[in-house]
Amino acid sequence: MTSTPSSPPKKPDYKPQPIVITALDGFLLSGTLYLPPGPINTSAPRAKGPSSTTPLSDLSVGATLKPEVDALTRVVIISSATATIQDFYYKFAFYLSQELGMIVVTYDNRGVGRSMPGDETLAFMKAEIDNNKNPASGSGSSHTSTPPPLPPKPTHSSSNKDTQPKKNPLIGFEATIVDWGTKDLPGVFSWVLKHYPHSPTIFTGHSVGGHLLPSLDSYYTRNLERVFFVSVNSAYWRNMNSPLFTYWFFFIASPLINKHYGYYPGKTLWNSMEDLPKGCFETWSYWASFRDYMLGGNPEWKLNFDLFRVPIYSIYFSDDDLSSTSAPSIMGAIPNTQRRCVGVDPVRDLNMKKVGHMGFFFNQCKQKLWKTVVQAWFVDGQGLDRETISERAKTESSYARL
Template sequence: MPSAKTAAPPTKKASSYKPQPIVLTALDGFLLSGALYLPPTPIVTSPPSASGTANGPSNLAEGAAYKQEHKALTRVVIISAATATIQDFYYKFALYLSHELGMVVITYDNRGVGRSMPDNEELAFLKAATDNDELPPASSSLPPLPAKPSSTPVNAERPKKQDGKKKKNPLIGFEATLVDWGVKDLPGVFNYALKHFPHSPMLYVGHSAGGHILPSLDSYYTRNLERVLFISVTSACWAYMNSPLFTYWFFYIASPIVNSYYGFFPGKTLWGTMEDLPKGCFENWAYWGSFKNYMLGGNPEWKPNFDLFRVPLYSLYFSDDDFSSTSAPKIMDLIPNSPRRCIGLNPVQDLNMKKVGHMGFFFNSCKEKLWKTAVYSWLVDGRAMDRDTIREQAILADSYARL
């Protein structure tokens, strides 16, 4: 485990920074690809000294000192991705949190997405090589995870087909659902954070489905969680979508035929817009979408944990969201006992931006008007900005840009 003040890694330019590959183990033993973004500043992980009684500080002076020591601990942020979205998509945002706000950031691919494929030999090798090193140094000579596939040059020699057959997609026959993401994968991510940073305050950024699954967790995993930021966490109930008839056709008519033919959801293979998904994940997504209370309609057994979830929540959604621009408050209503604020933003009127949509918050174009204002205010100071304040800050950002 890292010491109280780990030596800062060598400073690198943001454009060349490569996060440290890690392996996360889901509750059922499935290996997940993850990445660890370490800040250039010292990482403070030692617990505050609780002088006085066994229960903590015994007077106000000691209590104030204890609070300051706790505040000095390095925060750990978990970023949980949207459906059919790889962890690499959040690179710039994770880099901002780690290199500019001094936080440790963990990203990961859910099972069946990105590099978290079944029987991934690289993940198995990396796990075996790091089992005895809780936090391997950034300069480790361990082999990196395989790079994203790129197009083959015209004159390059193409790999020969084995036995004259096209290589089988690893998702064919692979059984996985969104429920697995919530009850197996995400607890494994929290376990990693709790193991390596047991005393550090934790923050959580959930994008779309990454927010849906969080309240399903037992409080054992979220015991160090201080605050949660939801981005575009809206309902995918077909009736609430901006184009409900198209969504119904997509979920329940067209996609089942395509998925049956391919054996998985060919988001990238066929359309090139989303990542490929295990067939069960898409079927789970569509099943939840048939209920007005979305995931709680499909999995009512989650309701007790949703009712018990009390971590403060701040949710941002956008009026030009292609999936659903109005249903974010409905999701927040399913978490009734958490202190929460849900803010809808119009990109043109509030931010002077052409588009944000479902994915655009994590583009660098939102850095000045949202990351450095609303995100900083919430994750660092614990203040949830209202719509008017965000608009005012966006106007100031435009003014500074013109200077």
């Protein structure tokens, strides 16, 4: 009698957990928590000093704690580009959590994606959290737990023919990109500090997500270990690849559109960006009028930029449609930290047709960029130069053909 070999058990479909993040002013933000498949170590590190009663110096304590700190599960915060929803980063977040074993938090800034004003679902989920019913607490719970239920849908009479079309929730909503930096992002860091108070944190900022980080008070970034910038360029209109078009876009056409709709209908008009609150687009265009970009628009941020000390690795691409050469100027605005800014030509260095402003987070970059640049920086703290990126991309390509 022959036995049929048993097929390996199927892995359960991974589902990240929805979370609710409270901004500093109480505004509710939609977030997502990605937990790794293996054990999660978020315990407080304990220094094992010598048996003598001689107190340890700060240097000795740091050296003693390092192995325990290195054993902790890292937390990655992904901060989105302007008018980009958190779901855009799903595959990248999935890679970080499931293949590199890190906890990942994504979120929508106010007025973008699922972080809309007066959202009943977020309020319902927040109530569930307050009642300790939400499994997505971020305290090392298993990711086999189920997300909280959705609130009951209101019943409407189908015979009511006088129902008015739904008003866009962004009309009349007061929000700016400065709010994203001074209220939303500190709220995200506070959420991480609350649930993972001992875990080293890695920050990934895409475009404006990187512009906002150095403006934060060091209170929120005290656990920040390193920073990764992707396409964090200046949108000063004269720096853009097409300055005349940019001038028309920021200062002539878009203000009229903003005024007409009461918000910026990016999804309707361009189908390549999300709708934005009116004030957020106004901040974007205001910053674009200054050579120093965000520091020209908000000079009060300069002190925190000067005080920022966390190492930064920044990568940008020569085919970026927005601004392919201005990333070094952003790094120059953060003068007092270790930093490396690397420009990559997708054709010459990666043998790829295009990466641009958004393409780094597409799955096509997994072999040539995620498994080289990201793994080196996130796991080993090594910022690769252009030549090394090119060589490792060739190696990954050869592996892909085997």
